[in-house]
Amino acid sequence: MPERNDFLSRNDVIEINELASGISEYYFPNGQIDPIFIAEKNNISYSFGDYADSFDGLLECENKEFHIFMNLIRLKQAYSERARFTFAHELGHYFIDDHRNALLKGLSPSHCSYTGFQSRNRAERQADYFASCLLMPETGFKKYCFRKKFEFRIIDELAKKYGASKSATALRFCTIGNHPIMVVYSHDNNIKWYWSSIDFRFKWLKYGKDKLPEDTVAGEYFNLGRKVSRTEPVYAMDWFNIKYDNQADLPFKEHCLMHDRHCLSIIWEE
Ligand SMILES: [Zn+2]
Incomplete structure (x- = not known):
């Protein structure tokens, strides 16, 4: 795809x-x-x-x-x-x-x-x-996630358990985790790639890959220099291309890993 x-x-x-x-x-x-x-x-x-x-x-x-x-x-x-x-x-x-x-x-x-x-x-x-x-x-990873509610802490714990970086762990979670998430990697205010779990609700970003949406944690990092290391609330319309009006205000969470000119956003619906 x-x-x-x-x-x-x-x-x-x-x-x-x-x-x-x-x-x-x-x-x-x-x-x-x-x-x-x-x-x-x-x-x-x-x-x-x-x-x-x-x-x-x-x-x-x-x-x-x-x-x-x-x-x-x-x-x-x-x-x-x-x-x-x-x-x-x-x-x-x-x-x-x-x-x-x-x-x-x-x-x-x-x-x-x-x-x-x-x-x-x-x-x-x-x-x-x-x-x-x-x-x-796969087996051990899935066993660890079993029946745990998703929050950023899970990525943190899995990264420690396996001696892997948080970004690699988040990507791994996209494919075999127990909750749909999307991972967006941006560099210098440009989206380089994004990837999501197969059952993630939205398939398309607001501006595709052409432009990082401004009203997101990642967007504010690049545009306003706002560096936040906790999980923040965002709305579906902030990140995604919305087809139906009633989806615009759906609450999502975004947790960013920021470093210099790199930003990795992990996005999920609660
Ligand atoms: Zn190589």
Whole structure:
């Protein structure tokens, strides 16, 4: 569904989830996933080094041997959330058949990855999604959510439980959580992408992807410099393209994760 959710196709979502969750549940049936251990078990060597600003992580294939380079200059520490995610992302380039085969055949250059759902490139998004599924396997995630009422705290708790970032956790929640949510990523007052649970009530943003609506928490962050770290009330008409007048005042909640020029909005109906 590229018009609505151009983040990934539904097919990618299903296949990558099965692949990554299967790997995690095999190696780590309980507890937090260690992507480094998975690399070792698959004979993928790795190194952590200082590679200036050139990439976060990189998977290289030489003589059919795979090696992961991790850039500590950008990732700070080997066990940070971001490093774990990047390592898992590089594993995605290995475990997703098309990516690995292209590397083995020398068809594609090694991926210089900037991870964290910022890339427009499909292979990068697939690897990002793989990383979130690997770090947060489906069964345990769903078990944690079971019968809990959704609020932002759930994303926070799941992120801690799995050693994943809140943005990766929110995206994971979109696909397998127990309450419909939408996630909108904007950069410099522009919407880069948005994604929602399949049963989220509204499918279209107020101005599509052309313009970030002003009367939203994200809009006020960019336009007024208003930085709010709590959950705020918004109305359906603030964010969405409303077809029926009686839907305009439906109350929603928005919780934003703001950082410099980035803003990730998590939006849900109570
Ligand atoms: Zn990559």
